[in-house]
Amino acid sequence: MTSTAFLQYCLAGISIGGIYALIAIGYTMVYGILRLINFAHGDIFMMAAYFMIFAMVDFALPWYVSIGIVLVATVVLGVVIERVAYKPLRSAPRMSIMISAIGVSYLLQNLATYLFSALPKGYPKIEFLTKSITIGGISTSVVTFITPILTLAFVFLLMQLINHTKIGMAMRAVSKDFETSQLMGIKINRVISFTFVIGCFLAAVGSILYFTPRPSVYPLVGSLPGTKCFIAAVFGGIGSIPGAMLGGFVIGLSETFIKAAGYSEFSDVFTFILLIVVLLFKPTGLFGEKITEKV
Numbered sequence: 001m002t003s004t005a006f007l008q009y010c011l012a013g014i015s016i017g018g019i020y021a022l023i024a025i026g027y028t029m030v031y032g033i034l035r036l037i038n039f040a041h042g043d044i045f046m047m048a049a050y051f052m053i054f055a056m057v058d059f060a061l062p063w064y065v066s067i068g069i070v071l072v073a074t075v076v077l078g079v080v081i082e083r084v085a086y087k088p089l090r091s092a093p094r095m096s097i098m099i100s101a102i103g104v105s106y107l108l109q110n111l112a113t114y115l116f117s118a119l120p121k122g123y124p125k126i127e128f129l130t131k132s133i134t135i136g137g138i139s140t141s142v143v144t145f146i147t148p149i150l151t152l153a154f155v156f157l158l159m160q161l162i163n164h165t166k167i168g169m170a171m172r173a174v175s176k177d178f179e180t181s182q183l184m185g186i187k188i189n190r191v192i193s194f195t196f197v198i199g200c201f202l203a204a205v206g207s208i209l210y211f212t213p214r215p216s217v218y219p220l221v222g223s224l225p226g227t228k229c230f231i232a233a234v235f236g237g238i239g240s241i242p243g244a245m246l247g248g249f250v251i252g253l254s255e256t257f258i259k260a261a262g263y264s265e266f267s268d269v270f271t272f273i274l275l276i277v278v279l280l281f282k283p284t285g286l287f288g289e290k291i292t293e294k295v
Contacts, residue, residue, distance in 0.1 A: 008138050009260045010253070015144040015209075017252020018151035022206035023229035024236070024244035025158070026199030032175045032239040033195045035094060039101040040081060042226015043108035044200055048074040048207035049123060049217040050116060056124035063126045071204045078200030079193055087189070112219035120216035129212045143212045150209070154202060155245050162241070167194055175239070224268065231275045237285030246286065250274075 023045055030038045051073045055066035085104045089097040129143040162168035170191050173181045182188050210225065211217060232251050236243025251274070255267040278285060 004137055005260075007136075008140065009256055011138065011140055011144060013253035013256030014249060015147040015252070016256060017249035018148040019206045019210045019248070020225070020229050020232050020252050021151050021245040021248025022154065022202045022209075023225065024232040024248050025155070025241055026203050027230050027233040028236075028238050028241060028244040029195050029199050031233070033171065033192055034086070034097070036086070036097055036101060037230070038199075039098075039226075040085075040104040040108060041199065041203060042222035042229070043105050043112075044074060044078055044081070044222075045203045045207045045210075045226060046112065046217070046219065046222030047077060047108060048204040049211045049221070050112060050121075051204075052208065052211070053121055053124060053217065056126075057122075063124075063128065066124075067208060070208065071201060074204035074207070075197050075200045078196045078203075082193060082196045087192075109219050109223075116219065118219060120218045123211045123214060123217050126208075126212055129209075141213060143209055147209050150205065151245065151248075154205070155241060158198065158241060167191070171195065228268075228271050231271055234275060234285055235278050237287035240285065240287040243285055243287035 023041065026041050026044075027038060030036055030041070048070055051070045052066055055061045055069045056063060061069070081104055085100050086097055089100055126143075129141070129146075131142045132139060133142055133145060134140075135145065162171060167190075170181070170186045171194070173184070173186055174188060174191050178188070228251055229248065232247030233244045234247070235250065236245070236247035238244075251271055254270055254274070258264070258267040258270055
């Protein structure tokens with residue numbers, strides 16, 4: 001493998017890893033606040049792709065308007081899901097809300113199948129993102145180049161928000177002790193809704209970046225990326241934003257180089273092997289903290 005090819009594969013791996021990181025942050029934030037694995041997160045990512053098809057293909061809107069619509073529509077969908085499916089079960093056993101999350105996932109998949117059919121639909125071409133550029137002898141697309149930059153920028157802004165704002169302080173308090181935060185006057189519902197807003201916004205951004213170089217969308221397309229992003233969150237330590245980012249990059253780079261070596265059929269297998277190894281030797285992930293259950 002030449003040095004140019006190696007750098008090209010690195011860039012491709014970091015790019016797909018950045019997308020995984022954006023989606024994994026949604027998993028890790030919801031878990032940090034609610035101790036809930038939001039199994040519907042991958043399907044929200046899928047619905048964002050259909051929103052883009054509606055905006056650009058069915059309504060013939062320009063790409064910059066369509067992106068705004070996709071971001072808003074995905075955030076609204078996430079907040080509605082939280083209010084309808086999760087909020088009524090907030091005081092129920094944790095297993096109940098987890099079953100509800102699985103139910104929402106199947107609901108979105110079947111709703112997409114009913115509304116759009118199971119046949120793949122072509123994802124619209126965003127001219128700005130699909131342009132080819134050459135950097136230091138490496139030829140790539142704009143979307144591949146800007147994805148890791150956007151990921152790092154969003155993670156930096158998110159960490160600033162969590163560490164230096166009032167709502168961020170409230171989120172940290174709720175993640176430490178849900179009941180005490182409520183007794184201290186923190187508006188729990190507002191914090192949870194804001195968490196879903198951030199997670200769904202990042203899922204929408206990840207969806208745009210993920211599907212731009214890919215030809216089609218179908219109702220089950222969010223399942224495998226969603227699973228990989230969940231594994232990325234577990235690898236980094238679910239509840240840790242930097243950990244989710246690191247996990248996304250590790251999985252993205254690993255599967256890219258496995259495919260480059262000619263073992264494409266094993267790229268997904270490696271992701272699940274990674275999950276098993278992490279659970280065996282460090283169940284809390286690289287940056288995760290052990291949680292003590294209250295009696």
